[in-house]
Amino acid sequence: MVYNFSAGPAVLPKEVLQQAADEMLDWHGSGMSVMEMSHRGKEYMSIIEAALRDMRELFAVPTNYKILFLQGGAIAENAIIPMNLAGLRGKGAGVADYINTGSWSTKSIKEARRYCEVNVAASSEAEKFARIPARDTWKLSRDAAYVHLCTNETIDGVEYQFTPDVAADTDNAPIVADMSSHILSRAVDVSKYGVIYGGAQKNIGPAGLTIVIVREDLLGHALPICPSAFDWKTVADNDSMYNTPPTYAIYIAGLVFQWLKRQGGVAEMERRNIAKAKLLYDYLDSTEFYTTRIAKDCRSRMNAPFFLHDETLNETFLAGAKERGLLQLKGHKSVGGMRASIYNAMPIEGVEALVEYLRHFERTH
Ligand SMILES: *Cc1c(COP(=O)(O)O)cnc(C)c1O
DSSP states (O other), X not given: OOEEOOSSSOOOOHHHHHHHHHTSSSSTTSSSOGGGSOTTSHHHHHHHHHHHHHHXXXXXOXXXXXXXXXXXXXXXXXXXXXXXXXXXXXXXXXXXXXXXXXXXXXXXXXXXXXXXXXXXXXXXXXXXXXXXOXXXXXXXXXXXXXXXXXXXXXXXXXXXXXXXXXXXXXXXOOEEEEOTTTTTSSOOOGGGOSEEEEETTTTTSOTTOEEEEEEGGGTTOOOTTSOGGGOHHHHHHTTTOSSOOOHHHHHHXXXXXXXXXXXXXXXXXXXXXXXXXXXXXXXXXXXXXXXXXXXXXXXXXXXXXXXXXXXXXXXXXXXXXXXXXXXXXXXXXXXXXXXXXXXXXXXXXXXXXXXHHHHHHHHHO
């Protein structure tokens, strides 16, 4: 028995992996593996249509939004987003506002600068990304084409616990949110966003699938330099089949969506995720042996970076964790220390085992 705390690619539900194994050689009597199917055949069409339907239902995506299945990951989207949206106000690429809350926002900003003017409207970099900058400190642009956020910073461990209102300060600019590492972990009012995007490999499925949820009026504004395969309108008009979609990754994501529905959907996941995060943070707060650096009201429920007070024990800590089957707890190299990623597929028993180990390690060191 192991518990995998990897930040991504990350743990998947056992039941899903078992079902995929059972169906590997012969999907539903078709005589084919899903990997071998034509993406336009009726077997595969039934798989992708069910995945889209379930995603829409689970995440309560309104009917005036398209769900697109793409490739390239969130990092490719960092370029694809300005190429699709920077021209929203007409006259070529305009200005886009970005909120810098950590490593992933920083990357998004750097990439967007290649395609449009970027205004960093707020940043917590000076505070080492320990909090989300308060909304009333943001210096938004009146003519911003869009406002970009990373709503869960996987590396730094901060998460928005609110949806900012930017409409009045920006003449209704849409919010574009990178939700790679917490999509489907909590209820979201999708109608407050213009675009929600993320790679699947944190909280949904295998790497290779990128999900973009986009309000329909934001389609059709791509700059001429945008590759056709990444022009969201072209992708939407072709039901995510302008080019061959990542068929197997979509199939696994579809199995995860069915699993989520059996568990009770996003509301039940959110309830469990709150309980899991509370268990871990309460323990970390109860002792001086471990420390955390994130403001309490900005802590991520998905990714918890923490540090041993005595960092010379780091290697011993990790070796002992591995012996107990607690895997991939080493922090990101840019932050150091430890990081426990506790996505939807991590059961509460995994967090209990981690806390039990934290207590044991503290007692014995
Ligand atoms: C992992 C991650 C990315 C990068 O995803 P890729 O699939 O490697 O492109 C971007 N943003 C966030 C928030 C992430 O967690």
